[in-house]
Amino acid sequence: MLLAVLWSTKYENLAPSELKKLRNKQRKAKRKAEQESALQAQVQVKREQHHKARQQQEQGDPEAPQLDELVPDKLARAEDPLEQAIKFLQPLRTLAADRIDTHLMAFEIYYRKDKPLLMLQSIKRAFQLDSSHHHLHDCLLRFQRWLDDNLAGLNPAVAAVINKEIEPMVRGRSAVQMAEEFIRSAADKTQANALWGARALRRLLPERAHQALKLATALHYPDLSIQGCVDVLDSLREGDFGPCEKEIEQYIEACRSKFPYAIAFKPASALADLPDNHVADDAPLQPKEIAANN
Known part of the structure; x- marks a missing residue:
């Protein structure tokens, strides 16, 4: 009761939007603490199992499993x-x-x-x-x-x-001939075809980078989807089409207009205000988004 009174007194002057942000942060912190606690418990169980099995090996138990060293950094960075x-x-x-x-x-x-x-x-x-x-x-x-x-x-x-x-x-056919034929015959059929075809064209013929970039970033494909646009954006950022910072910004803006509720294309300032589940309960998908993902 006392904590509730103190909390109410401390934050009673906050605007509703600020209060909502504060509660979201508190929920995130609580969830993170719970996840860390659960992870530590799992690690402890694994450590005890590993220690027990090692003791069995040292004592000559023939049924004890053979163990490799479970070093996380070693497993993550194989030689x-x-x-x-x-x-x-x-x-x-x-x-x-x-x-x-x-x-x-x-x-x-x-x-x-x-x-x-x-x-x-x-x-x-x-x-x-x-x-x-x-x-x-x-x-x-x-x-x-x-x-x-x-x-x-x-x-x-x-x-x-x-x-x-x-x-x-x-x-x-040569590699260039195959690339050009693929673009003529298949690139317009799917967004993935366009991206892979454009990347190949840019790699084989750097002088046609503008054409490749235009092909990859078009939004008229029949199977256009949020994930497909994210794949294109990742490819642009990874440098598959060379330096293109301006084109990246333009593509993000175009995708944001196409999929206004997609998190991937929202500016960083908008992401900070999102609740934990990233989607408001009363924010329905637009018909274009539904159609593009069916």
Whole structure:
């Protein structure tokens, strides 16, 4: 009772909006404290389990599990990330071979390890699942450019196999020709196609950066969505289209007009005033937002 009186006396002169902000901050602080407490309890349980298992090992218990050192920093920063990625990939290639993402992931790993035959294998498997996939298109372009730079240095037998197996997919086209054909035939069909096609065009032909940027930031695609726009914005900020600070601001403004309730496009000043759940209970989605996400 006394605390309630003191609280009322202290904050009775606050405006309703300021009082609401204060209560939101207090709820956030309370929730954060509860989460930290729960996390500490989980860590303590894990520590006790680990300690018990280690004691069993030291005492010669043959049924005790073999333990690795659970050092968070070591787990988060693997000394051989690509090798660790391959370990993660192997069960996926067995259990999720019918998902194109498995083979696209495999290509990304082997591309970074300069393994041309494994790159080819990954592309072929992905091509059999969905030959028009936007990410696969990008993989094909990068593999073709890799071959342009490295094919002459490969073992002749390996080069012959690659040339034979890649031909049905590239059909004698160069990377630039494939990129331009994709933009003409597929880029307008989906927002993802446009983004991946534009990135490839910018990478292959830097002098056409303006065209690529215009293609990526257009908002007329039939499957336009908040997540699709966020992906474009992330790509712009990561420098895939070169320095474009002005275009980034313009794109955010355009997305904000298209999706006025989307948190991703709100200015920082507006985010500070949002309640914990980020969406007011009485703020319905606009019809355009509903249609774009269905």
